Amino acid sequence: MGFFKNQFANVVEWEEFRDDMIFWKWNNREIKKGSKLIIRAGQDAIFMNGGKVEGIFQEDGEYNIESEIIPFLSTLKGFKFGFNSGMRVEVLFVNTKEFTVKWGTQNPILIPTPQLPGGMPIRANGTFNFKVNDYVTLIDRIAGMKESYLVEDVKIRITSILDQLLMKWISREGKDMFNLQANASDIAKGIREDLDMEVMANGMTITGFQVMSFNYPQEIQDMITKTASHEMIGNLQKYQQVSITDAMASGKLQGGGAASDMAGMMMGMNMANEMMKNMNQGSNQGANSQSAAGGQSQPANNPSAPQGDGAKPNFCPNCGAKNEGANFCPNCGQKLG
CATH class of the missing domain: 3.30.479.30 (Band 7 domain)
Known part of the structure; x- marks a missing residue:
């Protein structure tokens, strides 16, 4: 009795299923009447004969091989199954997932x-x-x-x-x-x-x-990172500000040493320069607005406003720094007009 039990199968299914298995073959065994085919979700069952595809079943579920599978296969390519002397089935189960x-x-x-x-x-x-x-x-x-x-x-x-x-x-x-x-x-x-x-x-x-x-x-x-961080070097003032800020944040300019004092002085000068530029831009914009209105500009009631023809020296008489039309020296703050 044990011999026949090993030779005939009641269920045809993917017995060694694994998530990482692409296909598995149920092969070279005989089935008997009443045997079932079980197809689980994500599986296709392919019946083969002599290495050729005879039928593909894609709907998951449980099927009676004798009444549901054999009649379908018998209509394909003249394929015949019979249970007179047992029936050998070769079924390839394929994992359909991505x-x-x-x-x-x-x-x-x-x-x-x-x-x-x-x-x-x-x-x-x-x-x-x-x-x-x-x-x-x-x-x-x-x-x-x-x-x-x-x-x-x-x-x-x-x-x-x-x-x-x-x-x-x-x-x-x-x-x-x-x-x-x-x-x-x-x-x-x-x-x-x-x-x-x-x-x-x-x-x-x-x-x-x-x-x-x-x-x-x-x-x-490291080279790529450094190159990207120094792309701003075209703007020298921005580069100086970032470099000094990074140095102070890293602790390299902490304390009361000469390096720290120099950093503070440079930052103060940069901030003063920005303030003076903003003041000059505001003054120029106001003058341009009055000229566009077609009226005669009147001297502002401001003791620090430039007198005379408004000409500014090219160099500061106090420190010698080059001047580009500002009212005050961007280096030492000397009034120039």
Whole structure:
């Protein structure tokens, strides 16, 4: 009795289901009358005969093989099932979900760049998504020879060519080596298209590819950060203010030393310069408004207002600093008009 119990099955189902399993084959066993087929959510069941697809069942549920499955299969390609001497069934269960896989470069990729003769060593990481979309091709290329197939198998295949694709699409069209994240979307799009062609031959498709980050060697990253922070150097005053503020915040200018005194003096001078510029702009705007109105401007009742023709010396008579038409010396505050 034990012999017959092992030879005949009452239930055909995915017995070794795992979330990371792409397909699993129920294979080379006989079933008897009253046997059932169980399909769970996210699964398709493919009945095969001689390695060829005879029927695909996609609705999850529990089916009586004799009354619900066999009649359907018998109408396809003249396929005949019978229980006179037992019936061998080969069923391929396929996971229909979209898989998400994390990837990362194991070693730095040397991207050719004029700035570094040996190439820019870059690491990258992200995710890609894929799913099965062609059962016939899947069976012909993989399932016909394997009993099961895991996500890890696909990941190994993808990562084996990923370094080459990263180099191809990073180098393409002169991408900025020091700001690759800005081009991450274009790079990922190109890689996805190439990877899709690669897995299409096995009955799968790449539904998404993302580059989360590009990572440079620490010394290169420090250089990029420093360069970005010094882009403001074109505005010397802003650069001085930020540099002094950073130095004071870091504690390098704390205490009553000469460096701290100099920093305070420079900040005070910068603030005074800004105040004088604002006053001059306000005065000029007022004069322009009166001229536009077509009236004769009257001397303001202000003892500090410039007298005479309003001409200002080019250099301060007190400290010699160059003057650009201001009422007061931006360096020492001497009245100039």
